[in-house]
Amino acid sequence: MRISHLSLTNFRNYARLELSMPPGMIVLHGDNAQGKTSLLEAICYLATSRSPHITADRQLISWLADSEPIPYSRLVAEVQTSAGLKRIEMTLLAEQRNNTTYLKKEIRINGLPRRVMDLLGQITVVMFLPQDLALVEGAPVLRRRYLNITLCQTDQQYCQALSKYEHTLSQRNALLRTLQEHGGRGDMSQLQFWNETLASTGALLIAGRYRLLRELERRAQRIQRDLSGAGEHLRLRYQPGFDVSTDPNGQIAFDAGDLGASALPELPPAEIADRFVEALAACRKEDLRRGITTIGPQRDEMRFLANGHDLGLYGSRGQNRTTVLALKLAELGWMQEITGEWPILLLDEVAAELDEKRRAYLLEQIGGAEQVLLTTTEPTLLPGQFMETAIKWHVKNGTITIETG
Numbered sequence: 001m002r003i004s005h006l007s008l009t010n011f012r013n014y015a016r017l018e019l020s021m022p023p024g025m026i027v028l029h030g031d032n033a034q035g036k037t038s039l040l041e042a043i044c045y046l047a048t049s050r051s052p053h054i055t056a057d058r059q060l061i062s063w064l065a066d067s068e069p070i071p072y073s074r075l076v077a078e079v080q081t082s083a084g085l086k087r088i089e090m091t092l093l094a095e096q097r098n099n100t101t102y103l104k105k106e107i108r109i110n111g112l113p114r115r116v117m118d119l120l121g122q123i124t125v126v127m128f129l130p131q132d133l134a135l136v137e138g139a140p141v142l143r144r145r146y147l148n149i150t151l152c153q154t155d156q157q158y159c160q161a162l163s164k165y166e167h168t169l170s171q172r173n174a175l176l177r178t179l180q181e182h183g184g185r186g187d188m189s190q191l192q193f194w195n196e197t198l199a200s201t202g203a204l205l206i207a208g209r210y211r212l213l214r215e216l217e218r219r220a221q222r223i224q225r226d227l228s229g230a231g232e233h234l235r236l237r238y239q240p241g242f243d244v245s246t247d248p249n250g251q252i253a254f255d256a257g258d259l260g261a262s263a264l265p266e267l268p269p270a271e272i273a274d275r276f277v278e279a280l281a282a283c284r285k286e287d288l289r290r291g292i293t294t295i296g297p298q299r300d301e302m303r304f305l306a307n308g309h310d311l312g313l314y315g316s317r318g319q320n321r322t323t324v325l326a327l328k329l330a331e332l333g334w335m336q337e338i339t340g341e342w343p344i345l346l347l348d349e350v351a352a353e354l355d356e357k358r359r360a361y362l363l364e365q366i367g368g369a370e371q372v373l374l375t376t377t378e379p380t381l382l383p384g385q386f387m388e389t390a391i392k393w394h395v396k397n398g399t400i401t402i403e404t405g
C-alpha cells in the first residue's frame with residue numbers, strides 16, 4: 001500500500017501542502033523543528049485517527065488557523081492499495097460553545113461521510129519513533145495504547161469492542177460514584193447490566209491482546225536472536241487486569257509465569273467473559289467503596305523479558321532499543337501476513353536512535369517495502385548506498401522541496 005498524494009491544510013506547521021508521493025524510500029531531512037515528524041504524524045493520524053504523541057487533537061490544528069471563525073485542519077490522502085484507489089479525508093474543527101472548545105472530527109472515504117470506526121484499516125502504518133523506547137521502560141498506559149492502536153488497524157471487532165468497553169466503563173464508574181455517595185445503597189440491577197456488557201466486550205479485548213502478543217512474541221524472538229547474536233531469549237508476558245486463572249483445577253491459566261505469551265493456549269472469549277463477571281462480583285464491595293472499577297483490561301499490563309529478566313526494570317538502554325526494534329519488525333511481519341500487503345512505514349529519526357548494526361538490519365528487513373518515509377537531521381548517518389537510491393526531500397519551515405540528482 002502507498003499514498004500517492006497528500007494534502008494538508010493548517011496541520012501543525014503546514015499551512016498548505018500539496019504533495020505527490022512516489023513509491024519507495026523517501027528520506028525527509030532538514031534541521032530541527034521544520035516539520036519532518038509532523039508529516040509522519042499526519043499520515044499516522046489519517047491511518048489511526050490518533051497522533052503517535054499523547055497530545056490533545058486540538059494541538060494538531062495550526063496556530064495560524066486560530067484567527068479563523070472556526071479553526072480547522074484538513075488532511076486528505078489518495079491511497080493505492082491492492083483493493084484499488086481510495087480517497088481518505090479528515091477535517092478537524094475546533095468549535096467554541098459556552099467558552100469551551102469542542103473538537104469535531106469529520107471523515108469521508110471516497111467522498112462519503114463515515115465514522116472513525118470505518119476509517120481504521122483503510123491505511124495501515126507501522127511506525128518507528130524515538131519515544132517507542134517508553135514501550136519497554138515507561139508506564140503501562142503506553143503499552144495498552146500501543147496494543148489498541150495496533151489491533152484497531154487490523155480488527156474491526158476489536159475496535160468496536162474497545163469503543164463499547166470504554167463507554168461502558170465510564171458509565172459504570174459514574175454509577176459507582178453515585179452509589180458511593182449514597183453509602184453503597186441504591187439500585188444494583190443497573191450495575192449488573194453494566195457488568196455483563198463490560199465482561200462481554202472486555203473479553204474480546206483480552207482475547208485480541210493475547211492473540212496479538214503471541215504472534216508478536218513468536219516473531220520478535222527470532223529477530224532479537226539475530227540482533228543480539230543468539231544471546232538473548234525474548235518473552236512478552238501478558239498480565240490481564242484481573243486474575244483470569246480459575247480454581248486449581250481450572251481451565252484457564254493466564255499468567256504463566258516465565259512462559260511468556262506463545263506457550264499458552266488460545267482463550268475463548270466466552271470463557272474469559274464468564275470469569276470476568278465472577279471477578280466483577282467478587283470485587284463489588286471494593287468497587288463501591290472506591291467508586292471506581294478496580295479490575296479489567298483498563299489495568300492490563302505487558303512486560304518484556306530477556307532470559308527471564310524484566311527489561312523494564314533491568315534492561316540497558318541498548319538492550320531495550322533492540323527489543324523495541326524487534327517488536328516493531330514483528331508487528332510489521334504480522335501486519336503483512338494478515339492484510340496481505342506492506343503497510344506504509346514511518347520511521348522517525350531511526351538513524352540517531354540505532355547503532356550501525358541495528359540500522360543496517362532494519363534497512364535490510366524493510367528493503368521490499370512499497371513506501372517508506374524516513375526522517376533524519378543527519379543524512380550522513382545513513383549508508384551511502386542507501387542514500388544514493390533513496391528519494392530525498394528537504395523539509396524547511398513547513399514546506400517540502402524535492403531534490404533532484
Ligand SMILES: Nc1ncnc2c1ncn2[C@@H]1O[C@H](COP(=O)(O)OP(=O)(O)OP(=O)(O)O)[C@@H](O)[C@H]1O
Pocket residue numbers: 011012013014030031032033034035036037038039059060061062063064377395
Ligand atoms: N499546532 C501547531 N501549529 C503550528 N506549528 C506547530 C503546531 N504544533 C507544533 N508546531 C511546530 O511545528 C514545528 C515542526 O515540528 P516537528 O516536530 O515536525 O519538527 P521536526 O522537523 O521533526 O524537528 P526535530 O528534528 O526537532 O524532530 C515545530 O516548530 C513545532 O513547534
Ligand SMILES: [Mg+2]
Pocket residue numbers: 036037038348375
Ligand atoms: Mg522530529
